[in-house]
Amino acid sequence: MKKTFTLIAALVFSTFLLAQTTVDFEDFSLPAEGFLNGSDGSGGFSSNGFFFPNDYNADWGSWSGWAISAATDTQTPGFMNQYSSISGGGVGGSAQYAVSFVAGSSGIKIGEPRVVDNVAINNGTYPYLSMLEGDAFAKKFGGEDGNDPDFFLLTIKGWLNGEQQGDSIGFYLADYRFADNSMDYIVSEWTTVDLSTFDAVDSLSFSLSSSDVGMFGMNTPAYFCMDNLNFTFILDANEQPAELDVSVFPNPATDYLRIVWNEQQEATASIFNLNGQLIQKMPLSTGQQNMDVQALATGMYILKIQTEEGWMSVRFVKK
Structure with missing residues (x-):
């Protein structure tokens, strides 16, 4: 091409010189089980030249975009456990990581163009248990007989000066589309996603789609977790x-x-x-x-x- x-x-x-650096979210001071969800009105979080926007609604106590978390609960289902990764922490057992609640799309702004090498992605406990067991709002993936071809897809795009760079990258947080049901899966551990095909970018966007859609949109909880965003720049x-x-x-x-x-x-x-x-x-x-x-x-x-x-x-x- x-x-x-x-x-x-x-x-x-x-x-x-080529310098390789990691955004690992350990530069935020969080207590055990703590989180930052934008309630301070800051509008987002900065780390190593990357800005993670957050939209907090004080009237409703709700947020979208990004939060920073040290939550470890892998057992409790439901919305009240929206800040936990299904691994109970970050990559390699690290304490902190990012959680995104995607309202349309979540973005990352980069201070100057960088080549993003890869990023670790995982499910949150809330969407994981919802897909595994079903809940009051969303179906159990696979259906009762396990044959429903369900999926939960994260789509990542790289941008430079408002123009998309390369093709979008898809990562299935859950995939039940296989003819052999034994191959169906829901991601339950940190998985590295290669982003190097984007070349240099000044922003990234993330969107979620699911096979479980109702009259008001996607039923699957629109969350995912991120850690260890690795990037290269020239010095x-x-x-x-x-x-x-x-x-x-x-x-x-x-x-x-x-x-x-x-x-x-x-x-x-x-x-x-x-x-x-x-x-x-x-x-x-x-x-x-x-x-x-x-x-x-x-x-x-x-x-x-x-x-x-x-x-x-x-x-x-x-x-």
């Missing part, structure tokens, strides 16, 4: 914004990367692995050039294009 990029670059004077001691115009395709690549350099200046194309090590480079001039990637091992790489004025980078996959 051909992908065209007009990207923000930065002036480069010396070192090109330089003297970053300044600039713009470079280039097309790079295909992505994924098997034999060659086609690079259409639309600037009227010479440049250098360099490939780095995710540890920041230079793998290969070649000069660019205006027009299309082919960069041989046949010798690269299968995996993710970063293509950096540098001129006298600035640089840009984009991820690609070698198949």
Whole structure:
């Protein structure tokens, strides 16, 4: 697939570094079993340059968007247990994680474009037990005989300057659509979802859909849990914004990367692995050039294009 990029670059004077960082929500001070649901009127929560919006209604004591939680209850069904993950904590037994109540969609705003590598996703106790057993508002998944083809789907989209980046990513929090009922499942542990196909984004959006829909919309409780949002960014001691115009395709690549350099200046194309090590480079001039990637091992790489004025980078996959 051909992908065209007009990207923000930065002036480069010396070192090109890749930094990998995690949003793990442990930077919030919560007591045991505590939570933050926006009742302070802050409008959301910030961590490592990511903002998690929250809409709190003081009249009703209700919220949507994001909450931060240290709740551990994996047994109690119902709405009063809306802040617990079904794992009883965060990834690897960590104390804190994020919970989203999705009213239409939940978003994450990023201070400046980042490449988001992956994120850990899980069910909350409330939706998990609702799907497993059914409740006053929602059905038991699979129905009484287990044959109903039910599902609970999280859809994730990446955005840059208001435009969607790449295809949306779907993750089934529950899937009962299999012909063999023994394969049906409801997610009950933290699962890593790969988001690296988005390239650099300045926001993410999350929406939920379910097979259990009534006259007022989805019956399945519209919650999911998040932890360990991993992202990569490029560091330089003297970053300044600039713009470079280039097309790079295909992505994924098997034999060659086609690079259409639309600037009227010479440049250098360099490939780095995710540890920041230079793998290969070649000069660019205006027009299309082919960069041989046949010798690269299968995996993710970063293509950096540098001129006298600035640089840009984009991820690609070698198949």
